[in-house]
Amino acid sequence: MSAPLLEVKGLTTWYPIRRGVWSRTVRHVQALTDVSLAIQEGETLGIVGESGCGKTTLGRTLVGLERPMAGAMLLRGAVLPAGIRPAALQRQVQMIFQDPAAALNPRLTVLDLLTEALAYHGLLTESREATALQLLRDVGLDGAALHRYPFEFSGGQRQRISVARALALRPSLIICDEAVSALDVSVQAQVLNLLMDLKEKYRLSYLFISHDINVVRFIADRVAVMYLGRIVEEGPTEDVIGSPAHPYTQALISAVPAVGREASARRPLGGELPSPSRPPAGCPFHPRCPSAMEICKTAAPPTISKGAQKVSCHLYSRDLSSQ
Amino acid sequence: MERRKPTLSESESILTVRDLSVEFDVEGGRIRAVDRVSFDLRAGEVLGVVGESGCGKSVTALSLVRLLPSPPGHVVGGSVTFEGRDLLRIPIAELRAIRGKRISMIFQDPMSALSPLHRIGDQLVEAQQLHGEIPTRRAWEVGTEWLAKVGIPDPAERMNAWPHELSGGMRQRVMIAMALMLKPDVVIADEPTTALDVTIQAQIFELMRVLKDAKTAAMLITHDMSAIWEMCDRALVMYAGQIVESAPVRELFQNPRHPYTAGLLRSMPRGPRTGRRLETIPGQVPSPRDYPKGCRFADRCPHVWSLCREHEPELFAVDEEHRAACHLVPEGRKP
Structure with missing residues (x-):
């Protein structure tokens, strides 16, 4: 198989917590710890998890908005230099945010918003108007939008403009961070369909970050589940959601309200998410895990292959099953 | 959870809303956000109100207990009957005795509903003392018991906590404890779990089931159809300020x-x-500044015909419990 479009190995992003007059670093918010994943050309990888699990930090690190403390990033097999956001990454990887009202500069017209980055990179081949018009058509808006400002549009239309802006540089990968979460169901469906169409048309890959498992199940080919800055399970979407292996994934999926299922089928998860600045020792999930064992309190779980799924859990350790 | 069929004795309405209309001042006039909304909340049931942004569901909820800021909002018509009294017309002092004690509210953002300047315990005590004479020590005990009931660990310690020291899920539980503590007859919950993670939402839903055992009637306002499925006995669907359908879930x-x-x-x-x-549903919700003459959904409807553009459909009865405001109903057709 050819090299994946984007691969990260051992990615770690911690934020220092500084205290006192000398601003000494007392602890770190361990937003991402040892995250490895790969996104193939034309693939959609879903990232699910709850608030504070590190999924947004992952997206921001991949697009270069956060500087990782450790880990390697490879674009089509070539190692990207560490440090400030490399130019190659800038053009290849774009991002769409949850709140288009905040992501779009309110003082720029749609024309400016869509062509600013192209002009910066010296990539304008046609007139600005022609380029912007093509982008608007791609996202199902018409030329009437060109000279208007973001506030003149509805939430769904604004998110279409964000998508058009992300497309402008013809990226290979678009990171969608809760891109449809703020939209009403009927509008959300329109934007999801648009993302699917664009993926086919331009052979895009998506890293689709969302707390909404139903949405991820709809759009993602593979899915990774995050808990306290780590990937606890990863695999083809239907495998992970249909037969989750990690106890956290099981609890997460059973907590999603599902039409047609009785509430009694739930396995509610007790307790709350520990602070990412003081993650529990051993397996970070052990204090809430219904299947926790002694070893989980002390040793970090290995990553084990289970069919096409990868799961980080002591339950699946080989030496345990042989006992 | 068992879905109960309401029997006749249970079907009595505890909160009766008739022709509620609410308008808002906007530049150059007024728009109607809620248009002739009528429904009954029955004792012991959970009634869902579902619809998309701007459909009027939250404005309806706030108007029931006169919590809608005015201006810009104005209740321009209708009645809300609770125990024979019209909540929209009784003196405000009388309403205050009902609000909080007999009818309580849970909002989406607990941080804006809790006072940031008072400890959790003091707020729980104050809520009780507002509605009856109870010694502070006893009220403190009751508050602690309720924190335990809503699943807050170390309740005695948490009584001394400030709201900002609690997580979002914890704060929402405090709100729920406060709403249920006085054993109200009606709880109105407006998007109570929208800001929370699914595992916390599942915990809160479990908690709200406690309501059912207490025979408390509840209204759950949400944009989330799957929450309606999980929590409610009956539901109202709102579109462009009107109820367009009501039925058992x-x-x-x-x-x-x-x-x-x-x-x-x-x-x-x-x-x-x-x-x-x-x-998808094509098109967009019409602007309240110019609603069409006939059905407000006509422009987006795959079944539209001439009648729809001429006459606004009333809520036609499909059967005794099921109503829909669509001209297809009398024709016996389904969408």
């Missing part, structure tokens, strides 16, 4: 009779992946 999901309800259900991503596109 199962019936609503299995046999939607308004094309908007049907469209909403079809545009939800659910179930295993098929690779197919989602069905």
Whole structure:
């Protein structure tokens, strides 16, 4: 198989917590710890998890908005230099945010918003108007939008403009961070369909970050589940959601309200998410895990292959099953 | 959870809303946000109110207990009857004795509903003392018991905590404890779990089931159809300020009779992946500044015909419990 479009190995992003007059670093918010994943050309990888699990930090690190403390990033097999956001990454990887009202500069017209980055990179081949018009058509808006400002549009239309802006540089990968979460169901469906169409048309890959498992199940080919800055399970979407292996994934999926299922089928998860600045020792999930064992309190779980799924859990350790 | 069939004795309405209309001042005039809304909340049931942004569901909820800021909002018509009294017309002092004690509210953002300047315990004590004479020490004990009931660990310690020291899920539980503590007859919950993670939402839903045992009637206002399925006995669907369909929840999901309800259900991503596109509802909600003459959904409706543009449909009865504001109903057709 050819090299994946984007691969990260051992990615770690911690934020220092500084205290006192000398601003000494007392602890770190361990937003991402040892995250490895790969996104193939034309693939959609879903990232699910709850608030504070590190999924947004992952997206921001991949697009270069956060500087990782450790880990390697490879674009089509070539190692990207560490440090400030490399130019190659800038053009290849774009991002769409949850709140288009905040992501779009309110003082720029749609024309400016869509062509600013192209002009910066010296990539304008046609007139600005022609380029912007093509982008608007791609996202199902018409030329009437060109000279208007973001506030003149509805939430769904604004998110279409964000998508058009992300497309402008013809990226290979678009990171969608809760891109449809703020939209009403009927509008959300329109934007999801648009993302699917664009993926086919331009052979895009998506890293689709969302707390909404139903949405991820709809759009993602593979899915990774995050808990306290780590990937606890990863695999083809239907495998992970249909037969989750990690106890956290099981609890997460059973907590999603599902039409047609009785509430009694739930396995509610007790307790709350520990602070990412003081993650529990051993397996970070052990204090809430219904299947926790002694070893989980002390040793970090290995990553084990289970069919096409990868799961980080002591339950699946080989030496345990042989006992 | 068992879905109960309301028997006749249970069907009595505890909160009766008739022709409620609410308008807002906007530049150059007024718009109607809620238009002639009528429904009954029955003792012991959980009634869902579902619809998309701007459909009027939250404005309806706030108007019931006169919490809608005015201006810009104005209740311009209708009545809300609770125990023979019209809540929209009784003196405000009388309403205050009801609000909080007999009818309580849970909002989406607990941080804005809790005072940031008072400890959790003091707020729980104050809420009790506002509505009856109870010694502070006893009220403190009751508050602690309720924190335990809503699943807050170390309740005695948490009584001394400030709201900002608690997580969002914890604060929402404090709100729920406060809303249930005085054993109200009616709880109005406006998007109580929208800001929370699904595992916390599942915990809160478990908690709200406690309500059912207490025979408290509840209104759950939400944009989330799956929350309606999980929590409610009956549901109202709102569109552009009006109720367009009302039915027992199962019936609503299995046999939607308004094309908007049907469209909403079809545009939800659910179930295993098929690779197919989602069905969508074309177009947009009309602006309240110029609602069309006939049905407000006409421009987006796949079944529209001339009658729809001429006459606004009334809520036609599909059966005793199921109503839909669509001209297809008298024709015996389904969307």
